[in-house]
Amino acid sequence: MSEIKFLSIRxxxxxxxxxxxxxxxAAMKFASGTEEVNVTATxxxxxxxxxxxxxxxxxxxQIKNFLGRLAEAHIPENLIGQEEERVDEECAFxxxxxxxxxxxxxxxLASGRDVIDVRLKVGVYPARREAAVAAIKEWLAD
Structure with a gap:
C-alpha cells in the first residue's frame, strides 16, 4: 500500500x-480494533x-493497524474505481x-443495511476533494 496520511478514522x-x-x-470493538467505544441512547x-x-x-x-487489517481482508482492492463517489467535500473517504x-x-464490505460506517479523514494540503481523491486512488492502486 502506498503511504497516505489519514488524520483519523471514525x-x-x-x-x-x-x-x-x-x-x-463486540462488532464495533473488533472492527475498530479498540476497546474505547462511546454508547449513546436515543x-x-x-x-x-x-x-x-x-x-x-x-x-x-491505531490507524496503521486498522489499515493493515483492511489490507489483510482485501478490502482496499474491492474499493478500486469507487474513489470519486466515496470521497466527500471534507476530504473523507x-x-x-x-x-x-x-x-x-x-x-x-457490507452489501446490506446492517453496517458499521467507516470514515477515513485524508490528510491532504491544501484540503481539496480532488487531492483527496487522487491520494485515495494512489493508495488503493498500490
Whole structure:
C-alpha cells in the first residue's frame, strides 16, 4: 500500500430495539480494533429506541493497524474505481463494513443495511476533494 496520511478514522453503528447491544458493541470493538467505544441512547422518528455506537482512531499506530487489517481482508482492492463517489467535500473517504461479519470477527464490505460506517479523514494540503481523491486512488492502486 502506498503511504497516505489519514488524520483519523471514525466508526459508527446503530442498534435497533430488536438487536442485542452487546453484539453490536463486540462488532464495533473488533472492527475498530479498540476497546474505547462511546454508547449513546436515543430514539427514532417513531419513538423507537436506538443505540448509537461510535469510536475514533486518532493515533498513528491505531490507524496503521486498522489499515493493515483492511489490507489483510482485501478490502482496499474491492474499493478500486469507487474513489470519486466515496470521497466527500471534507476530504473523507467513506465505506461500510458488514456488522454481522464483524461480530463474527471478520472484516468485510457490507452489501446490506446492517453496517458499521467507516470514515477515513485524508490528510491532504491544501484540503481539496480532488487531492483527496487522487491520494485515495494512489493508495488503493498500490
Amino acid at each position: 466508526f459508527r453503528a446503530f442498534a435497533q430495539a430488536t438487536e442485542i447491544e452487546e453484539r453490536v458493541l 430514539t427514532g422518528h417513531f419513538g423507537n429506541p436506538i443505540t448509537v455506537f461510535e469510536t475514533e482512531l486518532l493515533k498513528a499506530g 467513506h465505506f461500510r463494513l458488514d456488522k454481522q461479519k464483524a461480530y463474527l470477527e471478520e472484516l468485510a
